[in-house]
Amino acid sequence: MECISCEVLVVGSGAAGLRAAISAREAGLDVVVLSKGSPGKSTCTGFSGGVIAGGRLSDASETHLERTLRTGRGINRLELAEILSDEAPARLDELFRWGIKAELRKGYLFAQGRAPVLGMEIIRCLLRRNLELGTRFSGKITAAGLVMENGSGGLIGLNSSGEWLAFTAAAVVLATGGAASLYLLNDNPGRMLGEGSRLALDAGATLQDMEFVQYYPLCLAEPGHAPLVMPPRLADKGLLVNGSGEDILQKYGIEERPAAEFARDRLSQALFREIYRNGQEVLLDLRAVSEKIWQKDPFSASMRHILEERYGALQRPLRVAPAAHHTMGGVSIDGGGATSVPGLFAAGEVAGGLHGANRMGGNALSETLVFGARAGRSASDWAKGTGERKPILDQLEELRQEWCCLRLTEPGLLKKLQRVMWENGGILRDGTGLSLAQTQVLEIAASIRDFPGEAGQADAIELLSATRVAWIILKAAQKRIETRGSHFREDYPDQNDLEWRGHLLVHTTPKGDAWDFVEE
Structure with a gap:
């Protein structure tokens, strides 16, 4: 079994992984980024609308934090939310220094590019910076097992030719994304099945908040087409109705605006009920949306042509439905991205705690940049302090035998x-x-x-x-x-702060999974 050695191994080549690699390379470490597909391809960042919360306005930091906590329903890890709010502006400034094509509007960065995959501009920017720094990449690897032992980390994986490879490092950063592809209807690219959470669990780390899966309510659901994320403000500015003509927002008393951004949970539940319980279509009529509304933000403006030309949005209402979108739960981390296992770090959607019970729109990409940078720095500090690493190839071979x-x-x-x-x-x-x-x-x-x-x-x-x-x-x-x-x-339809304002934690023991609950 071929072995590839480095000082910091980053598992995942989306925005979180690429940003972690940048920090580690800037610290002078030898870095390998491992990816399930080709580097930077088939990532949630690339397939996103390219909208990042946290731009600079006089009150943006305070508003960002307030909205993040309100959307999380009282169980965001406050330390993580404060870090996100404080550091997001600096991470956006970096992207502009590195040449991203984007603009800032009202506290949000909007990447420019070809709709609907505007997020590829973010990936291109981060990839370009990594190539400048000399980051190494290993693509098309299916990760099977992870070992953290004796000051060393090791991972085994299967490449596209069916060959087993071993990777060893002083520190490992998990940045594999979430698990929304576990659901029949989802808007994620490829197969986002939660591999990072499973790798962390098997390596001895703790997971938290795994029950919280976010659904994006406003996905195009036209027959014969894959779910397509639509700009959130269109739910409010268009007319969202069921097959009987009832206004969905009025019927379910949803007052937050944009509803698809700040009330994703309630709007998704309403649409699911209408479609799967009441047997109704849900339709979004955009024919009366004004030019001013279409141009309100770059995401809406860029999607307009696709919705009009490809789907006929000017001629008829469009079918919409909720789809699995994001997992708030994941590996439990501290403010530096460290897990409960020495030498193992996590960043991005694979990590839990930041978003609480629901995620504010725009925070997914902010999280990748802020905590990717922090995890990369923490992993570098750990790798520099480990001294001589003990070999773990025997353990990796045993792991290969279990999976092969x-x-x-x-x-x-x-x-x-x-x-x-x-x-x-x-x-x-x-x-x-x-x-x-x-x-x-x-x-x-x-x-x-x-x-x-x-x-x-x-x-x-x-x-x-x-x-x-x-x-x-x-x-x-x-x-x-x-x-x-x-x-x-x-x-149990009510929120119970007296007993459940906190986090469910799970880790693996020789006797099975051990669960715990900690108050927030």
Whole structure:
């Protein structure tokens, strides 16, 4: 098994991973960025609308923090939220120094480029900076196992040719993104299945807030087309109605504006109810939207041509529906991105705690930059202080033996898992459905077996990882017997601050998963 050694290993090549790598290279460390696809491709940042919260206005920092905490329903980790609010402006300034094509408006950065993947301009900017600094990249790797031991980190993965590779480093930064692709309807690129959370859990780290999955309410849902994220202000400026003509915002008493930005949880629940419980279409009529509204922000302006030319938005209302969008839960970190495992760090969507029970629009990309930079610096400091590293190749070979023979016993298992999560672990939940879903997920996991040969190894690794994360999400959702933010329990519809204003934590022990609850 070939071994690639470095001082800091970054797992993931989205904005968080690329920003962490920049910090580590600027500190003089040898850095390798490992990615599931080609570096910078198929990342949530690249496929986003390229909107980053935290630009400079006289009151922007205070407003940013206030909105972040209000949207998080009282359980944001305050330290993390304050860091985000304080440092986001400086991270945006860096992007401009590095040549990003973007503009600032009312506390937000809007990347410029080709809609709908405006976020690729952010990725291009960060990639360009990494290439200037001499960062090394290793792409198309399916990560299977992670070991943190004796002052060293090691990871094994399978490349696109079916060959196993080992990576060793003094410090490891997880920046693998979230797990929204666990759901049948999602707007994420490729397969964002929570691998980073599973790697961290297996390495001994603690996860938190895994029950909180955000759904973006305003996704184009035209037959034959993939879900497409629409600008949030269009829910307010257009007419959002069900098939009977009822105004959705009025019917459900949603007053926050833009509703798709500051009330994503309630609007997603309303649309899910209309479509899947009431059997209604939900339509967004944009025919009366004024030129001034279309030009209000660059995201809306850039999407206008696509919506008009490709989907006929000037001729008819468009079908919309909610889709899984972002996972607020993830690896528990401190302000520097350090996990509970020495030498292991995390940044971006794979980390939990910042957003609380729901995420404010624009904060996902702010998080990648702020905590990517911090995790990269922390990893560099750790790597410089470790001294001589002890070899861990024997442990990595043992890990490879555990993973190398996994195969899928039947086709369509990932789609089956996604359907289970969407129907019983998604927008509307209850205890009965969550229990059923846990049983079904374990049955899917049991369909992965040891077989000789090489075909299907990567798919089996990916699915086993996905079932592990899915089960944790379902178990956390079952344990939190209240409704808060994106977590809606039909059998416990009220928010219960007396008992549940805090965080569910989980880590793995020799006897199984150990759960704890800590107040915020």
